[in-house]
Each structure stands twice: as C-alpha cells, then as structure tokens.
Amino acid sequence: MNQRFLIITKGEKPVYLVRLLFLEVIFVIFFLWRSLLEPEEVRAYPQALLVLMGLCALVSIWYAWKLRKSTTAPTDEIRFNKYFSIGLFFCYLLSFHTLGFLIATAAFYFIWMVVIDRRVKVSHVVISVVFAVLLYYVFHDVLGVLLPAGLLEGVLA
C-alpha cells in the first residue's frame, strides 16, 4: 500500500501540503453555502461540481496525510520576495487607473527591480521608463487601446 503512495506523492512535503489542501475544502464549503443564495433552477450544475470537488479534495488530503513527514519553512529571503511581489503587483493594479498607466507601470517596474536586486542602478530607471513609454505607444497609439492617463491626463491629452 505504501508503495502506491510513494509513487503518487514522491518528493513532496506532506504536512505543508495537507495544510494547503485544506484551503480546497474551505473553498468548496464557502461556495456550497454561497450557491444556496442562487435560484434553484441555476444552482444544480455548480453544486454538483462543488460536491465532486469536495470529494477530490478529501481524497487528496487523505493521501497527503498518509505520508506526512516534516514541514519545510522557506528561507526569509524567499518568503520576502514572494510576499513582496504579490503585494507590489496588488498595489500596481490599484494604482493602474488612479496614477495612470505610464506612472504606475514605470514606478512598479522600477520598485520591482530595485527591491529584488537589492540595489539601485541607472539601468533600472532607464528600463522602467522606456518600457512604460514603449508599451503606451504600442497599445495606445498603434492598437488604439484607451489606456488610463491618470495624473498625466492634461499632458497626454
């Protein structure tokens, strides 16, 4: 029996995995509750999918639990880079309309490179500004996409 588990989950970190897999169960329970708020005639299909998803999630947890070993905590640098990148991207999307495409993109790209490389270089400034302007030209002027001008509304108009 153990041989089967070894083939399926070889090289993984089961305790960490079990914790993550519980998120699947939480997702399923939340949307099952949420589906009750939908009219009866449209909720049968999503509910059927959610029940099947729940079964798959439980089977995954059971398999992962069978082989639980130890959890491995990522190093501080890796953890910082991961949370920083997600947080910065979130801020970029928030500022996409308020600051405008050009400012938000140049700022996001500059901060991204500086923080991850842990130093400021002239090339960071050049790359971020040139890339933002080039994309603005291609998408706005060539392809006709209405990119948000934001703070530069008066200048770009």
Added chain:
Amino acid sequence: MLDWMEALKLALVPSVLVSNFIGTLVGIIVGALPGLTSTMGVALAVPLTYGMAPASGFAMLCGIYCGSVYGGAITAILINTPGTPAGAATTLDGYPMAQKGRAVEALGIATISSFIGGLFSVAVLSFCAPALAKVALSFGPAEYFAVMVFGITIISSISGKSMSRGLFAGLLGMFLGCIGTDPLTGYPRFADGIPGLYGGIEIVPCLIGLFSFPQAIDMIVKKAKESHMNALSGHVPAISEFVKRWVNLVRSAVIGTFVGILPGAGTSIATFLAYNEAMRFSKHKEEFGTGCMDGIVATETSNNAVVGGSLVPLLTLGIPGNAVSAIFLGALTIQGLKPGPFLFQEQAPLIYSLFLSLGIAHFFFLFIGLAGVRIFPRILKISPTVLSGGILILGTVGSFALRNEPFDIWVVLAFGLLGYFLKCIKTPTAPVVLGFILGPMIEANFEQAMLVGDGKWSFFFAKPISAAFIVLAVISFITPFILRYRKTRNAAALAEEANANEEEEL
C-alpha cells in the same frame, strides 16, 4: 483548373506577397505577446484592408491569422506563458523541453509541426470544403455535448502525479467557467452585482494569470535563469524525425481540421484532444509532460490545422465557426463578396487566391520561425528580475486591452494567485484551463439537448455520433486509472520480490 491559374496569378502579385509577409510577421508578434489574440490581430487589420485590392487584403488577414496561431507557441515554450489560448497545451511539453536547455529544438518542432498542420488544413479547405461543411451541420447539441465530454476526459491524462488533485483542478475550471450568465435562464450566476462577471470570466486574463503570474513569482523567488545557458546550442530536429512521427502528425492535423470545422468548438479543444490522442497511442506515455517531442508535435500541428478548418463553414455556408472567421465574414462582405454556396461559382479565382495566400503564409512563417529559432531564445538571457516584471506588466496591459475592462486586470491577479496555489500543491494548471473552456459548452449543450430530447437521457444514445463519443469518453476517462493501478501493482510486486531476494541472500 482555369480558376486556379487565375488565382495563382492573383496570389503571386508582389504587392499581395508583401502584404501576406507583413501580415504573417505581425501575426507572429501578436501571437507571441500575452494578451493579444488572433481575433484582436485580425480585427485591427480589417480597417487597413478597406483600401487594398481584395486579394492583398485577404492575404494580409490570412498571414495574421496563421502567424498569430503559430506565434502563441514561442512564449509558451520559452517562458511558460501561452501568447494565445491556442498555445496553452504547448506549455505541457514545450516549457519542460526549454528548461532542459532544448529551447531551439522545441521551437523548431513547433514551427515545422505548425507548418505541416496548417498546410494540411488548407488542402482540406481547398478540395473537400463543401462535403465537410455538411458533416459539421449534422452536429446537434447531443453530438456537441458528447464531443465536449470526450474532451474533458483528457483531465485524467494530464493530471500529473496526483489524480485527485488533477481532477479537482479540472472541476475547479468547470466551476469557474459557470460563473456568469446561465445559458438557459440568462440569470447572472455568482455575479454578485459585479458587471464584469455578468458575461462570465474572459479566457485571456484567466490564462495570463494562471500561467504568467506563478512563473514570474517563481523566477524571482528562485532568482535563477529561466533555462540553462546552453539554450542556444541545440538544433532543429531532422525531417526524418518528423517522418517517423507521421501518424501523430496526420492524426493531429485531422483532429485540428475537424474541430476547426465544428462551429464554436475552438482551437484550445483541438490541441488538448490531439495531445491526449498522441499520449494514448504512444509507447512512451511516461515521457509526456517532461519535454517530449510528440507532445509538441500534437499540439502545434492541431492548432494550425484549425485555421483552415474554421474557414470551411464560413466560405461554403456563410456560417462563421469562431470569432476570427466572423471577422473574416465582415472583411469578405466589405469587399462585396457573399459567403455561401454560390461564392465558389461567382468569385472562384478570388476565393482560390485566398486559399493560396493561406498556404503561402505557412511558408512565410516557416521561414521566419526557422530563422528565429536561435533569436527567440535570447529572451532567456535577460535577467530574471527584468523578465519577470516585464511579463507581469505585459500580461496586465494585454488583459486590459481586450475590452478596456478594469475588472479584467483583477482577474489576472485572482487567477494568478490560484495558479500559484496550484503550483504550491504540485498540481498542473492545464486541467483548470480545459475545464474552464469546456465546462460552459458542456452545460449549454446538455441543456439544449435535454430540451430537444424532451428531457430523456436516451436522446444521447439515440444518435450514433453522440453514442460513439460517449463510449469513447468513458474509455478515455477510465484508461489512465487502469494504467496507474497496473503501474503501482507492478511496482509493489517488484518491491516485494526485491525484499524476498534480500532475505534469501541473508
């Protein structure tokens, strides 16, 4: 024959060839950039064709269409981010091959396979279009439902190490696909008053989020070069390698062309179907997903084969099978042509010149693609910090550009986090994509079939095509489970035997 000679004269005029070449080049760039799709590329070029001669205009559109479908493979292989939905399945084997330092080889396989698949479909379009269009019309909701169910069973083959997690991912894709307007009642399901969700989630932001976001995070977390430094040292496989795989090539081309002919089916479905069939008939199933040539051959042959197939119902019956052919319909109408049964009688030389331009566009992208196999991988030499930030920005602006909808950039983040979560639990993202594309079609066709068949399940088995596909679907779903069971049983038996031998020796 005289019509073909006239068409040849039209298609080989230098101005027509130049517009065809420019279209192909632009198409490859559009296809390679995440967020820009074939539909967008062709739609943007239509106004340019107003002032052109009809043959030049059609040549440019043909070039963009072929080039963009092929171009999606470049970024799919190099940075695990499909430029178009058609390239999603190419990430399964293309990216692992590039990771092993064989990016040149992967790009070469994609280019030649796309060329072969595309030319096959152009030949079918040129000589068998009317007959095949009738077959496509015989497909009702029951047949569509059966084909889509057959397509969804591929999830069990592409689930990776853990079947339960792969199935969860596929079901999750189907669930996310059902958000938005219910096909029968029109009720906006799970929309919660958010206008961006009423029409459902767009596939392009979903793909960008699922593939490019986790990739970008992974690049900066590991701070490693995307591929080995010898990425440029490989070579394009010899023609004999493709000749050896002629069965896979023909099978994938047939699947692509046939799916292209079916109105509404889509390129992504063809690629996943071809991939699954290539895996099913392969003697080395275990190599799929690890950078296998057969995997890239199947997906790239089939996606370009869809191009010719999708124009069959349009030109013969006047029915556009997908979004791109709907734009082609507009372009044909603007030039004073009426797609339908009489088109081949009234405008034969012009239509045949369109077929020839479509064929010539394949030679152009073969030339550009093979010339670029050592140029495109240079992107991997860029610092991972610069590359990852660029991927995120390009993905965001590409998603926004689709319909100028601010909601779509948040879809990128949401699906990006989902993709990252799936990466953390070592689950492939391809089943989510497959479920997301096929789920809504399965539901809509099922409901239509139940309405037509008075709510009787037997309706699906009363029609030979749907019955055959349902049987195939059951076989396709169960086979990977059986193979896995046999594999584990054999491994257990071997382990027991080894233990017994050790005890004897002691």
